[in-house]
Amino acid sequence: MSSLRALGKPSLLAFALVAALGSTHADAAKKKAKAPAVSAQCSDFYASANADWLKANTAGSALGQLRERSQQQQRDLLQAAMQSPQGNVQKLLGDFWASGLDEAAVEADGARPIAPLLDRINAIRKPKEVAPAIAALHQVGIPVAFNFSPDVDLRALDRHIGYFMQGGLGLPDPAYYTRSDADTQQVMTRYRAYVKQILALTGSAKDKLDADAQAVIDLETRLARVSKPLVDLRNPLTNYAPVATKELGKQYKNLQLDAFLKAQGVNDDTVSMADAELFRQIDALIASLKPDQWKAYLRWRVGDAMAPHLAKSFRDAEFEFRGRVMRGQSTPPPRWQEVLDAINLAAGPMLGKEYAARYLPQATDSQAEAIAAQVRDALERRLEASSWLSAQAKSEAKDKLEKLKIEVGTPHRDIDYSVQPMGRGSFGGNILIASTWRHREEMKRIGKGNADRRWDVLPQQPALAYDLAQNRLIVTAAVLQAPVYDASRDPAGVYGAYGALVGRELNRGFDNRGRMVDAKGQIRDWWSPADLAAWTGLTGKVASQFDGYNYPELKNVKVNGKLVADESTADLAGVELAWDAYQNAxxxxxxxxxxxxxxxxxxxxxQKFGEADAAQRAASDVHAPGVWRTNAPLANLPAFAATYTCKPGQPMQRSEAEQVRIWR
Structure with missing residues (x-):
């Protein structure tokens, strides 16, 4: 689900002054009738509806509080599983949690959890032994040299294939290794010091630290020089280049990619490799570099990946660089937060299964699915009545909507939770056990008929999203609580919050992006040029509307309508569809x-935020501030004006000529 922004100050002061003047100047009232005061609801509905929240909170957001609540729920679940587990999965999670909270045991464990991995690396003597070591590290969830992961096959969206992609660098952007400006060089100096710290902790002799660190950075720089700029990776089409797996062993003999796939449990006829030059370079480096250089690099990658989960010497080194330098953090998060993040990373689906069982009542699950279906039906009615979609596009849209899937709470297809016992003896060891399991389950996605297993979010993460590739609405267990789904309030409120979010996401299947995937799950534009022109006209009107709004907390700054138009159009569509569903029900x-x-x-x-945060959001956030996410859609909706008797020309009621209509 989208994160949300911002607030507006209630304009009640002006209203109070008008009322006071009207009551004390009787003579003036006799001479000239005063215009009726604008009600708070018709002036600034956001401020009126959120008056209590804005008074009670100094910072943050309502949805941010939902995320915090879901984290506390996960924490409570793990505490209960540690003390009195109900079933095998809870026993695994409870032991995992206990091992992470026992800082004394973690400290005593030192680097022992990674000792078998380091022994495997240190045993390398010949170039031909490098590739099997790379494959073995991928198996335990530590990708080195490159990345390999499942994603949808863009020629057949009903399946996943494996994607060979660039990776294996210790810095997030390949440009760090090639830029020469002062800021980059300062980062590289700190990075080199961090590499040395990890190498010392993973076995480099003191007199070899400088040479080993240089070997690591040299190898990573070679990879970075043939890696693509990050901006080039944003378009999935540029990352898609299917090749036959049977040819990989012959083309990349040193990398032994045929054996690599077998080690990952992948038996498929196709993979994607969009950057063959990178993999030719890696293949050549295995043969041309001395094994000792590869050994230094692999030890560094293991130590870096596992540092947050090992003894304090590892954690401190990792935080000083990744936390303080790269993320700008002043202090590490509390221990429970670090352990929870680690469990979600290594065993997230396992925790999600138990979270949904504990916190999602069956009645809520069923009702949420029923309301989502009602909003889907509203979209079907609105598609048919649309004045801007062509007849052919309406027919295509109807076919696509009939095939829409709705998944609430957890994925409909479960995964295999068999994993070796974790115990409470070693947190680092448990990380490796869990991440090995998670990697195994990820690799099982590859192949025909497995695409619908995939959720890009976890059930314990508040999220509501449309899956374009699978034509599927995903509603996580964690999102089905206040303020999104508040079963304690008037049922109309569930439509106004949850239903509207469902509507904004379903709209995604039939907007400017949704038009690129048809009812059969094929990538094909099913709009005519006239349909596209009509949509562009609608979003242009939305952009113009938002261009006129002041950005909260900033002086003389307007909302960038073009930047927020896409998300704001989805908001308007969501409210329209939810209102239709509610009125029908x-x-x-x-x-x-x-x-x-x-x-x-x-x-x-x-929501509330400070000036510096507001300035950053105004420049880059594709979501409008909260005050306008509230008020702008409602000002376009006659039903809102009728409910609160707002008049055209008042802030909360645009004139009929100005109103933007998506699905009404």
Whole structure:
């Protein structure tokens, strides 16, 4: 689910002054009738609906609080699993959690958890032994030299294939290794010091530290020089280049990619390798570099990957560079947070299974799926009635909507939770056990018929998203709580918050991006040029509307309408569809219930942030501030004006000519 921004100050002061003047100047009132005061709801609905939240909170956001609550729930679950596990999966998780919280045991464990990996690396004597060591590290979830992971086959979206991609660098951007500016050089100096620290902790002799560190950076620089700029990796089409797996062993003899795939448990006829030059370079480096250079690099990558999960000497070194230098953090997170993050990384689906069982009532699961289906039905009605879609596009859209899948709580297809016992003896050892299991399950995605196993989010993470490749709505267990899904309030509020978020995501299947995948799951543009022109016109109107709004907390700064147009159009579509679904489900709803619908929408976006944060968001955030995510869609909706008796020309009611309509 999208993260949300911002707030507006209630314009109640101006209203109070107008009221006071009107009541104390009776003579003036006799001479000239005063214009009626604009109600708080028709002036700034965001401020009115969120008055209590804005008074009670000095920073943060309502959805940020939801994320924090879900983390606390995970923490509570793990505590209970540690003390009194219910079933085998909880026993595994409870032991994992206990081993991480026992800092004395972690300290006593030292580097022992990675000793078998280091022994394997140190046993390398010949170039032909490098490739098997690379494959073995990938198996335990430590990708070295390159990345290999499953993703959808862009020629057949019903399957996953393995993608060979660039990776294996200790810095996040290949440009660090080639730029010569002062800031980059300063980072590289700190990076070299960090590499030396990890190498010392993983076995480099003191008199060889400088040489080993140079060997690591030299190897990474060679990889970086043939890696693509990060901007080139954003387009999935440029990363897709299917090749037959049977040819890989012959083309990359030193890398032994045929044996690599076998070691990962992959038996498929196709993989993607968009950057063959990079892999030719790696293949050549295995033969041309001395084994000792590869050994230094592999030891460094193991130590760096595992540093957050080992003794304090490793953790401190990792935080000083990655935390303080790269992420700008002043202090490490609390220990429980580090352990929870590690469990989510290594065993996230395992935790998600137990989270949904504990925190998602069956009644909520069923009702959430039913409301999502109602919003889908609303979209079907609105598609048919659309004034801007062509007849051919409507027909294509209807076919696609009929095939839409809705998955609520957890993925419909479960995974294999068999994993060797973790025990409480070694947190680092448990990380490797869990990440080996997770890697195994990831590799099982590769092959025909496995595409619908994949969720790009975990059930314990609050998220509601449309999966374009699978034509599937994903609703996680964690998102089905206040303020998104508040079962304690008027049912209309569930439509106004949860239903509207469902609508904004379903809209994704039929907007400017959704048009690129058809009902059969094939990448094909099913819009006509006229459909595209009509959509562009609609988003242009949304951009113009937002261009007129002031950015909260900033002086003389307007919202960048073009930047936020895509997400803001989705917001408007979501509210339209949810209102249609609600009206269809509750045609006799009274005013109080209708108001609850709109209040729930507004309360999703409550937030406060400082000037520096606002300036950064104004320049780069594709989401509008919360005040406008609330007010802008509602000002386009006649139903809102009717519910609160707002008049055209008032801030919360645009004139009919100005209103933007997506699905009404």
């Amino acid at each position: 509750q045609p006799q709803a009274g005013t109080a219930s209708k108001q609850a619908f709109f209040q729930a929408w507004a309360q999703l976006w409550a």
